[in-house]
Amino acid sequence: MTMENLPMAGTPANVNKAGLVKNDYRGAPSTLCQGCGHNSISNQIITALYEMDVVPEEVLKFSGIGCSSKSPTYFLNRTFGFNSLHGRMPSIATGALFGNTTMRGISVSGDGDSASIGMGQFKHAIRRNVNMVYIIENNGVYGLTKGQFSATAEEGLQLKHQGTNPYMPIDICLEALVSNATFVARSFAGNPKQVKELLKSAIAHDGIAIIDIISPCVTFNDGVNAYHSYAWGRENEQPLHEISYIPPRNEIMLEREMEQGEIREVALHDGSVVILKNVDKHYDPTNRFEAMRVMEEAQRNNWLITGLLYINSKAKPNLSATFNLTAEPLNKLTEVDLRPARSMIDTVNAMMF
């Protein structure tokens, strides 16, 4: 899959189809803790975009507040970004994406940012099908304020200085699904290949793509028994399926590669395809009821279910596509397009009494 192995004649081995090297996708050096799952996710974002030949100037980065929300600094230096307010990233992204609707948002949030203070905006962005990848780097803890419980922390979790968590956790994927998300996935930062493939699918999806990535906090939430720890995650991860993302291809290729039986393909809006190797052969990620069932089942069995849980690429247009906007990006329009003609002032005055 990666271009590194398939150098084309006349181009340096590490240049992608956008004419860029991987370095063009990097950001500032991370200031997060060593071993933080978030850094691993940032690296997969870099790799996914590089491998998909995305031009950095053609996406937008958004984040709220928290350790996770700091991470957009650490990827895509050449991309406009907005590190906004705690829990309010979705509204900033919603407005900003109207500026130029050819641009797709890549948003990073955390469990505090999206499941607590920003639960309202999280759900309303989903409801509106805002055109962005919405990554929740979920560690069950408030890292930046030094280790308080978040709303996704499991009941009974014990943390130093915090005691025992008395409340039931919020399941981000279930919340997304009931809010009518068109793409819901979960992964584990310690499973970089799956993270990358899910990111690629999410980037190719038209509309909102929710990816809940369990991303252990090495400093404040890494007890062996903690749901959001590496040890627990590795042991209890139940991948729904092996997943591979295949970029858009022509139909001949598609027919030739078609295998029977074990493989289920999910077509994305841009012609690209996600191939799922099902652990459970009956699992169909386009079936919302099934998605609900496997999540419920996983919760009861204390499994960390990962993979593409739900996708509906034909459900509805993304938010800006519902507006019949000009082909020219709104933010390139000038006075000629925006100010009514002089004669309209008489029309308006005549409309008044």
Next chain:
Amino acid sequence: MNKIINDFSITVGTKNGSGSSTANNTILRSIFKMGIPVSGKNLFPSNIQGLPTWYTIRVNKDGFIARQEESNIVIAINPDSFAKDLASVSAGGAFFYSDDIKLGINRTDIAVYPLPIKSLVRSDQSIPNDFRDLVGNMIYVGALAHMINIDLEMIHTALSFHFKGKQKPIDMNFSMVKMGAEYAKNNFEKKDPFYLEPMDATKDLIMSDGNTAAAIGSIFGGIQFAAWYPITPASSLAESVIQYLPTLRKREDGKQTYAVVQAEDELAAIGMAIGAGWAGLRAMTSTSGPGLSLMTEFAGLAYYAEVPVVVWDVQRIGPSTGLPTRTSQADLTFAYHIGHGDTQSVILLPATIDECFEFGWKSFDIAERLQTPVFVLSDLDIGMNQWMSKPFQYPDTPMDRGKVLWEKDLEELKGNWGRYLDKDDDGIPYRTIPGNKHPASAYFTRGTGHDEYAKYTEDSATYIRNMERLKKKYQNAKNFVPTPILRETKGATLGIIAFGSTENAILEAQHLLAKEDGIKTDFLRLRAIPFADEVGEFIEKHEQVIVVEQNRDGQMHQILVTNYPQYAMKLASAVNFDGLPASAKWVREGILAKYSASGKKTSAKKKAEGAKPSRTSKKEASKKSAIKQKKK
């Protein structure tokens, strides 16, 4: 009896939700179309149906159309407020009432006209049952029209406008008007002195409300994005934006150059608007006090991150369980310092309908020029009531998109620019906009933790530099905001400073102060903060300056004292915060209570005791009024 022509007030007491607003607007519009200066104020409770509501109309040939506290003609339709309505008629006034209200009339000093509204409506078989109460209001319109000489043709014009030319409702309502007029003609003997006579004072004017004007102004300002959440009295602003955009920004290809989103709350509304402003769109949101409270954190972020956005605050008394349908100027200091830490806002203060239009487009120019949130503080009185207005004027300056660098600009600079560099020494940096394809165009937006090149830093010296530049930018803002309007009187030593919808009341109070009290005044109407140089000069020039406003704490007075500490002792505060549109009476009494010009200090203090502005005891207040005592 001497006729009183074109100089009186009419108050209609009805129930909320009874459909009387059509009738009352019809009276207002008919008088306007007769060429007579007129205003109408809806005084309503926070309720959909059932509670008492009043509509007060002021007719004045000299153009003094602030709310008049005294009611000369009262129309009582609501049994629940009947006694109060009857008591409120001025001596020698007229009282119309629906004769199904079987309460006694205990006054002999007024003309009384009972109207059999219910039986008259019932007599017209063509009116469907469920329309009777609604069109029944037109009976009082007709009766009043006959008694004070409202031109029936103008009533027809007003109804045609209201029903957008739909013949059926126009005919149904107009037939009731005629029936009311006919009844009055056959049954009433004119016993009151109030008459209308056509004039020529309004033919060049239009009639509209401030929210409509603001919306249309925004469209002429090139609005591209609006996000909003419903709240009285601001909802109709966003609704008007939605209503007028398709007509005023129609394109041949049928494509939209704008988007309006109803947000889930005010936090999201301003968040979306800031996102859009950051992405290069002319973006706004509209709200009232409680909504503005929710917008506080974002307003602070936009100030620090230097994002242009326009916020309309149609002020009312809050909170939602306060008096949310009453007018107020009490969000001023809040808006002025909105946000955490050291923030100062650019504030525009429209006073008229045409200024709502003008600030509608101008606010975008100012926001984009200064790369900062601009708050436009209107209020319920100006936002929701129908006012006479100069026609809207086409913007007299081209759009100012501010300092924006596109690809070719960065090419020329060889990519060498800094988002927060003070290149022009005016505190205003250059910005780039998403979609700019130059590899050096992008930057990561954060609060204040950045250097001149938008790179993350928490270095103290860099932070201080940035904050000082923001202050410089704010001071520079006075060069871009509307300047105050000065109305001078020869030989005046007393200055009045006010802003917003109190203007008509102040102008009339100036007239009364000169005529009744021999006090000449100059009036400076503020239109923006930060203050233009004229404000300091005005205060400096006068022995005393009284700041008149509609809030408890004298908020503009506070801001002026802070900005001009050297003149603090000259500045006095006169306030009224009863939630009703300003009247000349309270302005005059408030000024007299604070007036301390040389030689009048002692008597002014005495006046202050007798002339405390108070709505509940207004009769007593005017009887005891020191002004009259002095005259005797």
